[in-house]
Amino acid sequence: METKNIWIDTDLSVGMKRHIREGYCDVDDGYALLQLFKAENIHIKGISAVFGNTLIDDAYRLCQQMSKEFAKNEIPVYKGAGTAIDLSKVETNDAVEALATALKETQLTILAIGPATNVGILLLQYPELKNQIKEVVLVAGRRKPTDYFKIGNQGNHARDLNFDLDNQAFNIMFEAGVPVTLCPFEISSKVWIGSDDLKKLDNGEAGNKWLAEHSQPWLAQWINQGASGFNPFDVLASHYIISPEDIISEDLKAQLEIHPDDTVKDNDKLVFKNYLLCRSEGSFPVKYCHDVVSDYHEKLMDSLTKKS
Template identity: 40%
Template sequence: MTKWICISIVFISCIYAQQKIDVWIDTDPAAGIEYRDVDDALALLQAFRSPELNIVGISVVFGNASLKEGYPIAKLLVAKFSDKKIPVYKGAKEGDEVGSETAASENLYAALQKRPLTILALGPVTNIATVVKNHPKIAGQVKEIIAVAGRRPQQRFQTGTKNTKAHRDFNFEKDPQAFRELLKTEIPLVLAPFEISSKVWMKKSDLDYLEKSKDAACTWLVPHARNWLNLWEVVFYVDGFNPFDTLAVAYLTSPKMITSEKLPVAIQTLPDDVTEERMQGTKEKEKPYLLVSKTFKTKRTVRYCYKASEDFKQDLLKRLTTKKEQRDE
């Protein structure tokens, strides 16, 4: 009898270990558009190749590209490179649309009614904020939101050592009000910010590796990634680029590779640290910042990711070049 109990426990443990994370991805892909980010496309392909994830749906939001530009890119990526049919929905066109229903918000709400979901927020969080604002009771169905945003006080998003240009906290600054809506809830919020992604570099040798794999997804991606790398070389005087959104995916697929801490969070209005138009700066003297600090007295906390292990990039490259069914074996 004891033997059978032990076998049952082992069997149940194995089933539990193989359970996939039900995920909804909200994204603003721009790969293929000249001088635009490729990190959303990288992250989507990474997610497609991750057996740990069950992608329930994908919604597109404005951000790196307009909704009109980004939606076809998301559709193309799913059609060409996903191993299953994943529905893709159009979301918000701009940042003042929190509360305005779209196909994205309606279908995310419908999906949450059926089962609890983890949400990967790779762009501005307008679509997600609309759902929790219009349907506050559904917040209990959101297991966690992983957003690519946030910083510590006095932290400046600067790339390389030979330039003074700084980045915006793009996803947050595109719609600060949407983040305010999320912070009003008790939904667990994880930030995968510039601090962690700025320590990871995709270089020419990495793109060569992807190209040599002759994988169809990599063959499509690499030319766009090379153009993006060339832009970083010219603007920032660096020999690589940071794959921002991929760290958010890794928080779910490879949690042991991500170091994080729980910190109080606040939105504060302070002098604008990005004024150059080329860096998408504005002429405003002040702007809101999404900040975390142990010194804050706020009750609302987030999990703040700040370091990836040295194995992360190799894990990313392996996922990008390995079919999902091969990783399942």
């Protein structure tokens, strides 16, 4: 079995309360990291924190916690960007410098499951390293602006958050020509984690128990919106890296377009935003993941509950 060298860039927020509105933060980054920690064909060269679901200091602390407690502290952790890229003043950070050092030593697949800010800064500061990036795997994109990210049945639309928080980072990646794979809402919306899954996840191992416990408030939020479970967005991206044969994808072209903001209710063409759209024709080639194999849920739970 070939071992894949990867770098994880994440806005880890397991157990955190939202800093801009009521409720709890996403837990799916935790599922992605736990799955990668347990994968036999994965060697993680480093973990970098980025702002996004939570503030950068909290994401950094949680990355340190997961590395120390659930990966035997063998994976170095670095603090990355706390805000989106400002082209008028591009500043590096510890995560970007550590990633640059790692890329000088070997080619890497980068799992970027928060805003792609650190990757964007890297490509601006070290453009000569772009050929050392085998692939950047991200959670973002859709086919058309009316492909809404529906959460439950209460009429609420979620943001394409990783893209929305730093459009510029995606544009930099596309212009640099690095291979990009997208695992958008289209694929994660077909996978569900429910209360029975959380019971199976809580199998006595410390990392599983921690993740199952903090997933309960997140699950409750989704149920309150009329869903029967939650979509584990980021784990589709980690699963693609571990076992790409379980993920169904196609080659498309991506481009950025401006349309009315679909997350604003009663928006009569007053509020607009950028969209990352993927079609048969466009500006930049991407691999677009859109479905899973028939026994995917079983494979996912097996990968999460296996003894580490």
